[in-house]
Amino acid sequence: MLTEPAPDQPVLADPTTAALVALNDRPWSRLRPFVTAGVLVALAVAVDQWWGSDPLVLLFVLGAGLNVIAGSHLLRLHRLNRAAAGMLATTPWIPVEAQILRGASGITDLRVQREDGVLALRVFLLTAPHRVVLRRTGKVWIAGPNFDGVAAVRVEGSHMAWPARLLPDLPEQRPTSRGDQVEPTAAMAAALRKRVNAHLVSVPVVLVVAYLIATSQGVFEPLVFASSAIAGLVVAGAAVYRTRHRLPDRALPGLVAAGGWVAASATVDPWTPRPDGSVEARVTLRLPDGPAAVVLLRSASIDLLGTIGETGGVWVTGSVVPGGVVAVGFPEYPLVAAGSVLSL
Template identity: 30%
Template structure:
């Protein structure tokens, strides 16, 4: 393990890949859209057709039809992307163990975003293309130079995985193209463990840039709607209301309450990211030893509570016995894994 890399969860290599719970969960999440999207399209499309034949209002029929068509298109696109891979991958994952190899990652060519991988598996090189490989996963593979795979089978299908659950399961297919003739992707940060403050972690900053920006912009529309709703409420109650206007009053109040709830939710997200930004600026990444006690994590006898959305960080902490935090292990801290796209907040018991 390089001193520049934080220890991270690695897949087991002594059991069939599907017996690993992280692999099994990732495979279920890949397979679910193949079943769920067509089911959703039917659930919306059948009522749309039924209501249309019954002469129901065209607005309702149109809304149901458009929603059904959206799900149908998503189902077709999903099937085109992974439909022919899921079956062979399931067989490979049930019959083969993950095996480690070295990898170099090359830039995608024109057309669909297919990353190119030159995998050194023992004494042979396997050229693979991977569909829609996330940017963060590309960075982890390129930076560590490590990959795990099962396959390829006789049709070239393979499954891949990285360290630390940055890529818990990826689709890949063997190609005859000499991928090494292309351009290797640039590793944006060679030593994420040594950044001066956790906020300087390039992979984490890139991954969180969009939700951080949206937390600010998403407040604008609900705030404007809230101002408009309050004006309406004030104007309504400044008039002499009649008994037959009760439904109008109830509708305005319910709508105002809904807008207030949306605004409160968006403000909570904005405050969350403001807090996280401050926690990440406290100091560099620091690893602290943790132990597992049932469902609880403990550090030096103190309970550590990870907030929701931290399952990958918990899995890595359980596997390595280390939890990476920004600053010192007390109070509320930012939690991550240097060079990986995971971020949460933890509470250290006093």
């Protein structure tokens, strides 16, 4: 077992769990979809008045609608997180056997066997890599449910208190999806690279949209293209710049696929999370057959750093030489980050 919560202590007594729960209470994360929807509506009105391009107006309105739907879902999850956080300040974790009945993007239904009977819980935001770990271990820790049916779930390999609700009945079991069969470390590495690429691809998308706007009247208008492209590139460029610390994550799938993990003892310098939950941290690795190596992780997760601090060790793969790029994490768990070796 990688880590387990301390018995008979409130969930939020664990500093890593407390940091992760606090991260879910960020106001901007739940308001951002509504702000984006407002911008898209303004663009739709502008395009309709200036160029009269019905396809583009429809595209912007559709995007605004999707953002409103996503924002409404985030608001509901925020209320659930708030309710769970209030309970977690005084409630300890209880280890139980668990079985996944069905898992999809953002929603996982569990059959939980407690001493007093069987419960059905719907867990929100649990990722596919974490479901793979859950299927392998067959156990979770739960807090609650309280009188309102609010609960929280912790999976081995994570300190996160995933919000959950009590279901009135056990859902039917569904076959395991293909995404839930990928090795967790490789799956997390791919997900981190995909998140980076999603920002990078926004740049060519902006140019395509600018071209569509510039040709909406049947002829290409250079001034319209230039103004639209510049405005879009400023926004897209700002997003890429704001998340530039995540760029090393693009190397993670290759490093993980290469294998060759080596165990090392590790200590982490004091760190502070960014608003997006990522952390820049220095980790000192002591390999069994070499000197200590100082590795800079530009975009580590709170969960990974908390696990390193709790276990006093980590695994590393890649080129452990000054200037080398490595992956640091725990094989078979969704805990991994890209790092650069600063010194030996």
